[in-house]
Amino acid sequence: MRGDDGQGVGRGSQSVGAAAGHAQAQHATANGRAGLYQPLSIRSFYLSNAEAKLVAASLKTLLKTTDVVVDEKLNLLIVRDTPQAIAVVDRLISLQDMPEPEVMLEVEIVEVKRTRLLDLGVRWPDQLSLTPLPRTSGSPLTLADLRSTTTGAGIGALTINAKKTDTDANILANPRIRTRNREKAKILIGERVPNITATSTATGFVAESINYVDVGLKLEVEPTIYLDGEVAIKVALEVSNIISQVQTKQGSVAFQIGTRNAQTVLRLRDGENQVLAGLINDEDRRSAYKVPGLGEAPVVGRLFGSQSDDASKTEIVLSITPRILRNVRRPSADIIDFESGTENRLGALTGPAPNNPSPNAADKSTQTQQAPTNGAGNSQPSSIAPLPEKPAVASPVATGATFSLKAPTDIRVGDEFDVMVGLQSEAPVGAAPVTMGFDARALSVISVVEGSYLKSDGADTTFTSRVDPAGQVFMSAKRAGERGSTGSGVLAVVRLRANSAPGRTARLELLNAATTGVDGAALANTLPAPLSVRVNP
Numbered sequence: 001m002r003g004d005d006g007q008g009v010g011r012g013s014q015s016v017g018a019a020a021g022h023a024q025a026q027h028a029t030a031n032g033r034a035g036l037y038q039p040l041s042i043r044s045f046y047l048s049n050a051e052a053k054l055v056a057a058s059l060k061t062l063l064k065t066t067d068v069v070v071d072e073k074l075n076l077l078i079v080r081d082t083p084q085a086i087a088v089v090d091r092l093i094s095l096q097d098m099p100e101p102e103v104m105l106e107v108e109i110v111e112v113k114r115t116r117l118l119d120l121g122v123r124w125p126d127q128l129s130l131t132p133l134p135r136t137s138g139s140p141l142t143l144a145d146l147r148s149t150t151t152g153a154g155i156g157a158l159t160i161n162a163k164k165t166d167t168d169a170n171i172l173a174n175p176r177i178r179t180r181n182r183e184k185a186k187i188l189i190g191e192r193v194p195n196i197t198a199t200s201t202a203t204g205f206v207a208e209s210i211n212y213v214d215v216g217l218k219l220e221v222e223p224t225i226y227l228d229g230e231v232a233i234k235v236a237l238e239v240s241n242i243i244s245q246v247q248t249k250q251g252s253v254a255f256q257i258g259t260r261n262a263q264t265v266l267r268l269r270d271g272e273n274q275v276l277a278g279l280i281n282d283e284d285r286r287s288a289y290k291v292p293g294l295g296e297a298p299v300v301g302r303l304f305g306s307q308s309d310d311a312s313k314t315e316i317v318l319s320i321t322p323r324i325l326r327n328v329r330r331p332s333a334d335i336i337d338f339e340s341g342t343e344n345r346l347g348a349l350t351g352p353a354p355n356n357p358s359p360n361a362a363d364k365s366t367q368t369q370q371a372p373t374n375g376a377g378n379s380q381p382s383s384i385a386p387l388p389e390k391p392a393v394a395s396p397v398a399t400g401a402t403f404s405l406k407a408p409t410d411i412r413v414g415d416e417f418d419v420m421v422g423l424q425s426e427a428p429v430g431a432a433p434v435t436m437g438f439d440a441r442a443l444s445v446i447s448v449v450e451g452s453y454l455k456s457d458g459a460d461t462t463f464t465s466r467v468d469p470a471g472q473v474f475m476s477a478k479r480a481g482e483r484g485s486t487g488s489g490v491l492a493v494v495r496l497r498a499n500s501a502p503g504r505t506a507r508l509e510l511l512n513a514a515t516t517g518v519d520g521a522a523l524a525n526t527l528p529a530p531l532s533v534r535v536n537p
Contacts, residue, residue, distance in 0.1 A: 043086050045077040050097045052077050058096065059089060063340075087458065088340050095331065101181040101225040102326045108174050108319040109189070109217060111239070114312065115167035121306030123289050125156035161306045173217065178325070181225045190216010193242065198252045208252070215240050215257060223322065227330055231322040232267045239279065239316055260316070270324045279316040286310070338452060400524030401425040401432070401515040403491075405531050407508055412536050416446060416497045419508060419531075421475070423453050423491040423515075428484025430518040432491055433476040439506035440471035442535050443496045451490030454479040465492075472511070484518040498535045506533045 047055065052070045056077060059065050067080035079089050130153055179185040192212040200206045217239050224232040240259040247253055260279050268274055290296065290305030297304070404422035411417055421434060432454070438445070450463035460480040467473050475492050479485060498506075509530035515523045 038082060040080055041083050041086055042078065042080045043089075045079065045089075045093050045097075047075045047077065047093070047097050049099050050093075051075070055093060055096050059092065062092065063088060065089070084341065091338060095336065098328055099326060101324070101328055102178060103181070103223045103225055103231055104323040104325055105177045105179065105185070105221055105223065105233070106174075106321040106323065107177065107187070107219065107221075108172070108317075109219070110317045110319075111169075111171040111217070112315045112317075113167070113169040113171075114314075115165070116311045117163070117165035117309070119161045119163040119306070119308040121161055121289075121302045122304065123159040123161060123306040124291055124304065125158060126289070127156060129154040159306070161308075177221065179221070179223060181223065184220060184222045187219040188214055188216060190214065190218070190240075193255060195255060196253045198248075213255070213257065215242055215255075217316075219318075221320075225324060225327055227328060229270045229324065229327065230267055231270065231324065232265060233320065233322065234265050235263065235276070235318075235320065237262045237276070237279075237316075237318055262318075266320070268320075268322055270322060273319060273321045276318040276320070277315070281312075281314040283313070284311045400427070400526060401429060401513070402526040403434070403510055403513055403528055405436075405508060405510060405528050407531050407533055409532070410534050410536055411498050413498050413500060416495055417533075419494045419496060420490050421451070421492045421494065421510070422488065424488035425515070425523065426486055427523055428486055428518050429454070429479070429515050429523065430484045430520075431476070431478040432513065432515045433474075434491065434513045435511040436473045436475070436494065437507075437509050437511045438471050438473065438496065439504075439508075440469060442498060442500065442504050442506040443533075444499050445473060446495040446497055448473060448475060449493045449495070450477055451492050453477075453489035453491045454485050456485050456487075456489070457483070459483070459485075463492075479518075482518055503537070504535050506535060507531070508533060 045055075052072060052075050056068045056070045059068055059077075059079070063081075063085060065079060065081055065085065069078040070076075071078070077093070079086060081089070173187075173189045175187050175189075177185045177187065193215045195211045195213050196208055197211060198206055198208050218237075220234075220236040222234040224234075226232070238259060238261050240257050243256045243258045245253060245255055260281065262276065262279060264276070266274055286307070286309050288295070288305055288307040290301065290307075295301050295305030402424045404424070405419065406422060407419040408417050419436075421436065423429070423432060445467045448465035448467070450461065454461045454477050462478045462480070463476070465473065465475045473494055475494075477491060507530055510527045513525045513527060515525055517523060
């Protein structure tokens with residue numbers, strides 16, 4: 001009897017498992033067939049700033065979109081997908097296709113040269129030459145002439161030096177460079193010196209080639225612009241000059257060039273000035289030609305010698321100031337954060353998520369059969385009775401709108417921050433006028449932007465706003481069409497700036513709201529508690 005019961009239970013379990021697998025297979029087949037008949041759309045995106053191939057790579061990675069065509073010549077993207085997926089693609093492209101930041105670099109380069117030269121004294125001849133003279137004028141010198149007492153003496157010229165030279169030179173360059181973010185810019189103030197090189201072949205043919213060398217002041221900058229209004233600048237400064245000229249045996253000309261280099265990385269605020277100095281070249285040379293002994297005398301030494309004092313000093317000063325012409329504006333929170341759907345379905349979910357099939361459903365739809373019995377008196381049911389289903393509990397339906405406020409709790413003076421006005425409602429919302437109050441002594445309104453709550457399903461909306469300097473923001477959003485918005489989302493985003501009053505706690509609150517349905521009926525409104533934002537120095 002026990003063996004019969006075990007076999008019946010085993011057969012019943014196999015039938016239940018087979019039925020569940022069959023139901024899952026039918027569900028997957030239905031989904032696949034639904035995908036075959038799902039309507040698709042084609043949309044072209046002309047990009048103004050971003051590169052089409054980089055945007056296409058992002059779409060393929062995030063959305064698993066395969067039907068993407070890139071036209072690099074027109075910087076065009078063509079996407080074929082469902083309307084919900086294309087709506088997500090549109091939002092992603094709007095985040096990437098933003099203008100490149102630009103900065104104007106105001107550069108001042110000052111090169112100061114100072115030369116002092118003093119050459120004073122008497123330069124006496126430094127050698128005496130004795131030459132035996134022949135006995136007969138005009139005849140060649142012979143060995144016998146060496147015994148002659150007539151000897152010729154040769155002495156150099158005597159030179160009196162009295163020279164003083166003072167030279168002051170200031171070279172000023174004031175270029176203004178406009179460059180894009182992470183792009184190099186170069187400045188050359190000087191000249192290109194030709195350097196001639198001779199090349200000879202085995203046949204004796206000599207060919208000359210000319211290479212040009214940059215001599216002067218060369219500056220390379222590469223800015224990196226940040227969202228907080230600061231600019232990091234890679235600076236490479238090189239100052240070179242020709243020291244001497246060298247000529248080879250073949251007649252080629254080469255130059256000896258002296259250089260001074262400086263490389264650094266700066267991070268400056270918009271409009272902040274930075275001065276780089278200290279590139280100093282100080283030379284002091286002294287040379288003297290003196291008669292031994294007499295030239296060392298303290299006072300009269302100048303009469304028995306000549307002394308040259310040559311002092312030169314060169315200093316280079318670099319001043320640089322960045323001016324941000326265009327920066328990337330940080331998008332509001334409702335633009336950078338949005339729902340993208342599920343793994344199998346892209347787009348925002350406007351209704352409740354589909355429930356997973358319950359295992360009891362498979363058990364309920366599967367009819368089990370009784371196992372054959374060995375005898376009439378010992379017959380046992382071989383099927384497993386299904387579990388009783390739990391009674392469905394009706395969820396309460398909200399008939400009003402619940403608002404929320406979200407903002408940072410601590411900010412600094414001069415910082416900008418966003419206040420998100422959220423709305424949640426199970427009843428369809430057609431219009432939502434809202435009034436928000438703020439502390440006008442500590443905060444000021446920069447902008448008021450509509451959120452994405454009433455724009456669900458791509459509906460057209462009308463949004464108006466007005467700012468009262470006394471401390472109130474009036475906002476009104478209205479949705480077109482016969483369908484309202486449900487669920488939760490961001491109704492509006494208010495950007496504020498902390499002006500002054502460090503240490504003060506600013507108050508933010510929703511003063512009133514008057515939401516209505518698509519039929520114009522008023523909805524109950526629940527306002528949030530006020531927020532406190534502390535302004536730090």
